[in-house]
Amino acid sequence: MQNPMNIDSINFNENVYPCCNHCRYCSAGKKHLDNIPFYRYVRVMERFLDWKEKTNKVKTISSHIMYTHALMTYEQSKKFRELSLRGGYHPLELQMDGCIFMPEDDLERILDGHRRAGYDRYSVTMNGCREIHDLWAGRKGEFDFIMMMAKIGVRLGYERQENILISQSSIPQLQELTNCFDAIGGKKIRSLNPVGYFGWAKMLEKERITRADVPRIPPHLLAYSTLTKDDKEVNHVYGLLKSEREWIEWIPNHVIEVPVNSGIGIHLDSSNIDYLETAPCDDIFNDYVDQYVKKYQPVPDIRVISEKYGDRLNEKIYHLYEIDNKWTDLYNSDQQGT
Numbered sequence: 001m002q003n004p005m006n007i008d009s010i011n012f013n014e015n016v017y018p019c020c021n022h023c024r025y026c027s028a029g030k031k032h033l034d035n036i037p038f039y040r041y042v043r044v045m046e047r048f049l050d051w052k053e054k055t056n057k058v059k060t061i062s063s064h065i066m067y068t069h070a071l072m073t074y075e076q077s078k079k080f081r082e083l084s085l086r087g088g089y090h091p092l093e094l095q096m097d098g099c100i101f102m103p104e105d106d107l108e109r110i111l112d113g114h115r116r117a118g119y120d121r122y123s124v125t126m127n128g129c130r131e132i133h134d135l136w137a138g139r140k141g142e143f144d145f146i147m148m149m150a151k152i153g154v155r156l157g158y159e160r161q162e163n164i165l166i167s168q169s170s171i172p173q174l175q176e177l178t179n180c181f182d183a184i185g186g187k188k189i190r191s192l193n194p195v196g197y198f199g200w201a202k203m204l205e206k207e208r209i210t211r212a213d214v215p216r217i218p219p220h221l222l223a224y225s226t227l228t229k230d231d232k233e234v235n236h237v238y239g240l241l242k243s244e245r246e247w248i249e250w251i252p253n254h255v256i257e258v259p260v261n262s263g264i265g266i267h268l269d270s271s272n273i274d275y276l277e278t279a280p281c282d283d284i285f286n287d288y289v290d291q292y293v294k295k296y297q298p299v300p301d302i303r304v305i306s307e308k309y310g311d312r313l314n315e316k317i318y319h320l321y322e323i324d325n326k327w328t329d330l331y332n333s334d335q336q337g338t
């Protein structure tokens with residue numbers, strides 16, 4: 001956003017487990033598996049954790065295993081949590097979107113393993129109810145499978161994180177969808193957000209809601225969203241939701257506090273795994289910081305790109321980081337054209 005270069009964290013990520021969905025809004029875009037064995041991932045993490053403890057150059061080392069966590073074994077799940085905690089990072093919830101279909105007993109056995117490994121929350125993403133959800137997830141039967149998972153989750157004492165997307169297609173379904181979850185019960189964290197401006201979802205602008213759509217959302221469900229909350233009611237600017245027009249008017253009158261520190265991402269794949277396992281960690285860190293600086297340094301401040309690329313007639317609603325993404329894309333395509 002304003003090119004913070006004070007790097008204080010590293011996030012390792014790896015695409016290990018296949019996702020069986022074909023979501024139209026997939027933030028990952030085109031998917032591929034890296035096929036790096038788990039022991040090699042552990043080796044890289046452990047040498048960087050030793051380096052962090054010796055040099056104190058970063059505060060946290062985290063890792064994200066994509067695309068779904070369902071197929072991690074109990075041992076992998078336990079190790080993954082251990083490494084994350086050692087890196088000063090609380091592991092995210094179990095991500096269960098796109099889990100391969102399996103009989104109820106097998107799913108219960110797998111979820112029980114992750115529960116024993118230390119997980120107490122899992123997340124699912126919904127864009128509608130029943131066949132509408134299936135259509136958006138690109139897999140027939142996914143809605144029923146998630147409802148089966150919800151029942152198992154209650155039995156095992158999991159908290160369910162319901163990430164509910166608000167779109168033109170999902171609004172008429174929100175009541176029925178939440179009724180289905182509520183009928184199952186259990187502990188839950190529910191959040192309603194527009195489809196993020198990432199990956200394939202960038203092509204779904206027709207589905208993005210406007211201010212005029214907000215009254216169509218049942219009022220009691222608006223409590224799970226920041227759509228009707230103003231600057232004083234939301235802890236951080238990144239939680240605010242505004243139309244593109246509203247952001248353009250808001251930005252010049254506010255100081256946007258960018259994070260003082262920032263993190264670099266290192267994706268493990270066959271092209272770099274040997275290097276990550278053998279080169280000095282200092283050299284690897286410096287290489288990736290250089291790449292990060294080259295990538296983000298040239299993008300002008302958000303005030304400049306909002307002025308140049310902002311669409312003052314657009315009433316569609318975004319988070320700040322999404323509208324920043326949209327304007328940065330326009331800036332980058334301009335640069336490529338020059």
Ligand code: SF4
Binds near residue numbers: 022
């Ligand atoms: S489940 Fe996640 S990774 Fe898989 S297609 Fe959907 S959004 Fe993409």
